[in-house]
Amino acid sequence: MVAAFEDLLLEIDRLRSVGQRIEALADRHPGMENGLVSVAGNILNIASVLDVSRSSEAKLVARRKTPGPTNEWLCELSSAIAPFNAALDVEYPNRGGA
Numbered sequence: 001m002v003a004a005f006e007d008l009l010l011e012i013d014r015l016r017s018v019g020q021r022i023e024a025l026a027d028r029h030p031g032m033e034n035g036l037v038s039v040a041g042n043i044l045n046i047a048s049v050l051d052v053s054r055s056s057e058a059k060l061v062a063r064r065k066t067p068g069p070t071n072e073w074l075c076e077l078s079s080a081i082a083p084f085n086a087a088l089d090v091e092y093p094n095r096g097g098a
Contacts, residue, residue, distance in 0.1 A: 008054050015047035049087050056080040
């Protein structure tokens with residue numbers, strides 16, 4: 001499981017790198033700036049959401065290994081996904097999330 005998280009982190013870093021390179025292209029090609037900045041922003045947002053999701057999942061996996069009441073685990077699950085929901089609320093303010 002740790003290898004999967006490390007692999008995902010590598011891909012997240014690659015996405016961030018691609019987003020930054022596209023931003024640099026926008027600086028060099030003013031006629032395409034709006035489109036390139038938009039694409040770069042989307043790629044960087046995807047990387048951020050994946051990073052939050054990976055981090056939350058890693059915490060959940062660690063917590064599942066420790067015994068405890070189901071109700072406590074559900075409360076922890078709710079707090080673990082809160083950053084992911086917050087990221088979605090920023091990206092999609094009218095989504096009507098929790």
